[in-house]
Amino acid sequence: MGLSSRPDTPEPDTESSLLLHPSENPPPISSKVPEDSYHLAYIIHFTLGFGYLLPWNAFITAVDYFSYIYPGVSVDRIFAVAYMLVGLICLAVIVFYAHKSDAYIRINAGLILFVVVLLVPPVLDTTYIKGRVGLYDGFYATVGALALTGLADALAQGGLIGAAGELPERYTQAVIAGTAGSGVLVSFLRVFTKAVYSQDPTGIRNSANLYFIVGIAVMGICIVFYNVAHRLPIMQYYADLKVQAVNMERDKGSMTGAQWRSSLLGTVGSIKWHGVGIVLIYAVTLAIFPGYITEDVKSEAMKDWYPILLISCFNVFDLVGKSMTALYMLQNWKVAVAACFARLLFFPLFLGCLHGPEFFRTEVPVSVLTCLLGLTNGYLTSVLMILAPKSVPFHQSETAGIVSVLFLTLGLAIGSIIAWFWVV
Secondary structure: OOHHHOOOOOOOOHHHHHHOOHHHOOOOOOOOOOOOHHHHHHHHHHHHHHHHOHHHHHHHHOHHHHHHHOOOOOHHHHHHHHHHHHHHHHHHHHHHHHHHOOHHHHHHHHHHHHHHHHHHHHHHHHHHHOOOOOOHHHHHHHHHHHHHHHHHHHHHHHHHHHHHOOOOHHHHHHHHHHHHHHHHHHHHHHHHHHHHOOOOHHHHHHHHHHHHHHHHHHHHHHHHHHHHHOOOHHHHHHHHHHHHHHHHHHHOOOOOHHHHHHHHHHHHHHOHHHHHHHHHHHHHHHHHOOHHHHHOOOOOOOOOHHHHHHHHHHHHHHHHHHHHOOOOOOOOHHHHHHHHHHHHHHHHHHHHHHHOOOHHHOHHHHHHHHHHHHHHHHHHHHHHHHHOHHHOOHHHHHHHHHHHHHHHHHHHHHHHHHOOOOOO
16 A cells, blocks of 8 residues: 555554554554644655765765866775775664664764765865865875765664654655655756866866755755754654653563663564665665766767766656655565565676677666666665564664664675676
């Protein structure tokens, strides 16, 4: 059943019971779930999803600038490895200590750290690099900023997906769709700057600085939105519902370290196949996008516009896929995971675009495959990230959401490493 068929104000017990394990349903906090007036809670969750992926998108969209300033460096692939591996390690730590920390603090810390790392490239450019080529100390500082972005992403993304997992499905869908929206924004900015700014060193510098300035502005909006969201009646309702569920667990007795680890392993076991699917999605996607698209395929007709348009195609169709779950939500996780395995076919298909028959090496097959890569990435991500927190008792939903992000980041890290080797 699609999300759109579910009203924002369900009958008593219906929405609450979806969030609580069937054997643990207490009476609801109130007789009626408050209405999401003007869809403000949905918009806030979309904006937060939009924001936390924007710093990464800003760095990879400014690849022309970094490639010019640091010649001879495989910028895309080095950035991906630094960002993904740090994010993976930090998320693993957060999973084990999430029950001892406050998601509100983690998310705010992540959002503020995003602002700091987004300041690094423009500050370096204006105070140290100043358009000069080959100052590799600046590159090391930039990679360090990417590593901090991975930490910020672990704090913010893990917290936001975990918190959204405690809400009805539409809010997880909003966060996931927002991540795709950030990709579309930076693609639009890339096309805009390519068309407006001259493609000389000055124009490339101005383009890159614009990406980071926009990113800082959006992160400021996200900080404000996140810190006012808890005042919305619908958010207060679900916060009270969480307190009730946690108190029920506490009444059963305090949880020792061994019991917590057992509970965590149980949560992982409940969503392990969801996690396998998520790992496969991003291992395939990151092995191909953006490195293969920006460095391996060429077009005599479109020249340097070709990778820009391909990246835009991927991001637009990723947004379409992540938005489709608002219209039709696949409820069978087994079908979704099978589709993730089927995406392995993208490897021979994209390889054929380099070494296959002549027609296969033209722009049309590459463009179609890129659109399909984005569409399946978006839809299957949204399905599995929504279903995973709903597969465990309510008091474990936040942990399940964070673990899902850990699987996602593991897939990103694996894909970014595969990207170095699978095309020769």
